[in-house]
Amino acid sequence: MAKRARRSTRRSAASAAVPATSAKKLVSTWEDDPGDPATVPAPVPISVPAPTLNAQPLPSRIGGKAPAPKIYQPGTAEFRYYACATSLRRGSDFWGGIVPSLTWEVGKTLPVILDDGVDLNAFYTRGGFGDAPGLHFFHAAAGGRTFFSGESPDVVCHELGHAILDAIRPQLFDAQTIEAAAFHESFGDMSAMLTALQVESFRQRVLTDTQGVLNRNSRLSRLAEQLGAAIRVEHPDAVDHDSLRNAVNSFFYRDPRRCRHRRRPTPCRRNRIRSHACSRRRSSTSSPACSRPRATAPMAMISLT
Numbered sequence: 001m002a003k004r005a006r007r008s009t010r011r012s013a014a015s016a017a018v019p020a021t022s023a024k025k026l027v028s029t030w031e032d033d034p035g036d037p038a039t040v041p042a043p044v045p046i047s048v049p050a051p052t053l054n055a056q057p058l059p060s061r062i063g064g065k066a067p068a069p070k071i072y073q074p075g076t077a078e079f080r081y082y083a084c085a086t087s088l089r090r091g092s093d094f095w096g097g098i099v100p101s102l103t104w105e106v107g108k109t110l111p112v113i114l115d116d117g118v119d120l121n122a123f124y125t126r127g128g129f130g131d132a133p134g135l136h137f138f139h140a141a142a143g144g145r146t147f148f149s150g151e152s153p154d155v156v157c158h159e160l161g162h163a164i165l166d167a168i169r170p171q172l173f174d175a176q177t178i179e180a181a182a183f184h185e186s187f188g189d190m191s192a193m194l195t196a197l198q199v200e201s202f203r204q205r206v207l208t209d210t211q212g213v214l215n216r217n218s219r220l221s222r223l224a225e226q227l228g229a230a231i232r233v234e235h236p237d238a239v240d241h242d243s244l245r246n247a248v249n250s251f252f253y254r255d256p257r258r259c260r261h262r263r264r265p266t267p268c269r270r271n272r273i274r275s276h277a278c279s280r281r282r283s284s285t286s287s288p289a290c291s292r293p294r295a296t297a298p299m300a301m302i303s304l305t
């Protein structure tokens with residue numbers, strides 16, 4: 001996933017609609033990334049109050065008609081809507097609690113396109129050159145199954161992190177340095193992890209699984225497991241073996257000008273791959289998952305549009 005550095009324009013998504021939600025009604029969603037579909041046992045959704053996306057802080061809006069808030073089964077479009085919506089609300093509440101006066105760079109409300117076509121990808125953009133401003137998610141078939149990037153709380157909160165950082169430090173968005181791009185990717189990963197920790201049941205599970213040692217490989221450190229599984233179907237060495245990126249790793253900072261990547265990217269892909277790769281060190285040193293000088297891997301080595 002990536003931020004898409006395009007011309008800065010401010011316009012709203014034409015098909016956006018405010019979801020009809022009620023804080024008292026429950027919806028089903030994922031506690032964390034739903035993971036590799038081959039994982040046994042399969043993850044079980046949790047039930048949470050229906051989110052109000054257009055509320056403060058940091059309102060967002062998913063394009064299209066919002067389904068009625070109730071419990072839906074995984075695999076349905078309605079479930080995917082609320083998996084995304086609850087992740088957005090969770091992320092906005094978290095970051096809004098830290099920076100109460102924050103407003104989006106793209107306008108009062110952050111537009112979200114839940115399925116913008118075929119791709120194993122997601123991105124944030126200010127808009128322009130054919131892209132509406134906001135968050136874009138996609139779907140793609142791999143291994144006989146269709147994957148939806150907007151269904152993953154990790155992916156949603158990573159992209160939300162790009163929008164948050166753009167709101168805090170807009171100067172970084174188009175900065176012509178790979179260090180700024182790498183920091184953006186790192187911030188997105190940290191946004192995913194810190195937002196996941198807002199879910200109490202997830203915190204308890206991570207503490208149990210790691211026995212309280214948070215710099216162990218865990219559901220917290222593994223980012224976007226499901227998208228990683230989809231990418232590995234055709235590109236088995238493009239991402240980590242158990243996720244898209246894992247915050248528990250042994251990467252250390254290197255001058256980006258001297259970075260070399262074993263995947264031998266084509267020239268048109270090189271700069272963005274380097275920015276993702278260089279984000280690895282940054283995330284680990286400041287993430288709760290890694291108190292040691294480690295870093296996250298790139299969120300999507302091949303999610304390069």
Ligand SMILES: [Zn+2]
Pocket residue numbers: 001002003158159162184185188299
């Ligand atoms: Zn990204």
